[in-house]
Amino acid sequence: xxxxxxxxxxxxxxxxxxxxxxxxxxxxxxxxxxxxxxxxxxxxxxxxxxxxxxxxxxxxxxxxxxxxxxxxxxxxxxxxxxxxxxxxxxxxxxxxxxxxxxxxxxxxxxxxxxxxxxxxxxxxxxxxxxxxxxxxxxxxxxxxxxxxxxxxxxxxxxxxxxxxxxxxxxxxxxxxxxxxxxxxxxxxxxxxxxxxxxxxxxxxxxxxxxxxxxxxxxxxxxxxxxxxxxxxxxxxxxxxxxxxxxxxxxxxxxxxxxxxxxxxxxxxxxxxxxxxxxxxxxxxxxxxxxxxxxxxxxxxxxxxxxxxxxxxxxxxxxxxxxxxxxxxxxxxxxxxxxxxxxxxxxxxxxxxxxxxxxxxxxxxxxxxxxxxxxxxxxxxxxxxxxxxxxxxxxxxxxxxxxxxxxxxxxxxxxxxxxxxxxxxxxxxxxxxxxxxx
Ligand code: S3P
Numbered sequence: 001x002x003x004x005x006x007x008x009x010x011x012x013x014x015x016x017x018x019x020x021x022x023x024x025x026x027x028x029x030x031x032x033x034x035x036x037x038x039x040x041x042x043x044x045x046x047x048x049x050x051x052x053x054x055x056x057x058x059x060x061x062x063x064x065x066x067x068x069x070x071x072x073x074x075x076x077x078x079x080x081x082x083x084x085x086x087x088x089x090x091x092x093x094x095x096x097x098x099x100x101x102x103x104x105x106x107x108x109x110x111x112x113x114x115x116x117x118x119x120x121x122x123x124x125x126x127x128x129x130x131x132x133x134x135x136x137x138x139x140x141x142x143x144x145x146x147x148x149x150x151x152x153x154x155x156x157x158x159x160x161x162x163x164x165x166x167x168x169x170x171x172x173x174x175x176x177x178x179x180x181x182x183x184x185x186x187x188x189x190x191x192x193x194x195x196x197x198x199x200x201x202x203x204x205x206x207x208x209x210x211x212x213x214x215x216x217x218x219x220x221x222x223x224x225x226x227x228x229x230x231x232x233x234x235x236x237x238x239x240x241x242x243x244x245x246x247x248x249x250x251x252x253x254x255x256x257x258x259x260x261x262x263x264x265x266x267x268x269x270x271x272x273x274x275x276x277x278x279x280x281x282x283x284x285x286x287x288x289x290x291x292x293x294x295x296x297x298x299x300x301x302x303x304x305x306x307x308x309x310x311x312x313x314x315x316x317x318x319x320x321x322x323x324x325x326x327x328x329x330x331x332x333x334x335x336x337x338x339x340x341x342x343x344x345x346x347x348x349x350x351x352x353x354x355x356x357x358x359x360x361x362x363x364x365x366x367x368x369x370x371x372x373x374x375x376x377x378x379x380x381x382x383x384x385x386x387x388x389x390x391x392x393x394x395x396x397x398x399x400x401x402x403x404x405x406x407x408x409x410x411x412x413x414x415x416x417x418x419x420x421x422x423x424x425x426x427x428x429x430x431x432x433x434x435x436x437x
Pocket of ligand 1: 097169170
């Protein structure tokens, strides 16, 4: 608990760097694989505290999951209506994606009372955003004053609805699509800005009746899903930390292989290009389950300020802490708008990012929906960052440390295991390659 990580300034990042399997796709591989008919082989699974919470949750619901090691799992699907209520509450730990997607599947079960709970941080996050539309479909679901614990009493017949989530959210959309598999009629989710569509792609590959139109997605009731294999791409949200470090540190040059480039996830690459970064995306291909992946090459670059507008926010929502750091080290004034949902993440990220970067000498001011940043194209001074239990703030702090004068002390770095358990070692190896040259 009292572990601290003192990240020293670094010269450059070099070499080929592997990252863990994508967290969003790993959760969905387990959730959707569990309701397929028969065995689904998953490769490239990213074991992290969050995705292991999903693995354990699905096991507690009666799904056999064989862990063959090295990112390979076999999920023995029990069919769309085959989940069984465990005696104990399901512990989602810190995993928001599990807590918000699973009720969609549970609402469609023929029977059982399911209670979902989480850790202290997850218990602070809003859950009405899924409970309210599920209740409109006819589900018997209750929250504890908009928060976890959540209870779903299955067995109520579900009817399709048309729904436009008030905040662009792939978690809400996915929850409703999963419930739509058990609802009579056509469930429509209206999304003016398309968020990550991993659920749609996997469900389509599994034979669900899903149709996509500009600004909306529709699903019909399904009786069975079948998927042989799911290849999980490398996690672009983990790769983002290495991309940021390589961009900031002069003479850096790195390669990342097999990274997911789902268009709902690549906003950071678009913004970095505008800022003058040197990033090439090549060898693009689609996995069998329909996810686009590619190799990415990054070289150091001098950055200029930009504006991050509300329309692009859903495709870089998890990368905003890093983009704030990059903007602090870019020439000119950057404004980020339309990101108020950052307040409902693992920490209030509008506040925690501003606090962390200010503590390192950056000039960043919080607004109600983002930040105003006065960038200086130089190393930060450095300092101490308390990530407040938020994995992405801890990792951003480490990257800030590499690009600082005095280093950055990250208190409580253990939270990094929520999404990227090997981060420290991977970073150390990439920096060490330079030192050995
Ligand atoms: C996720 C969606 C996003 C993202 C989260 C993972 C997902 O959340 O921030 O880390 O896997 O669907 P929202 O749906 O709340 O935007």
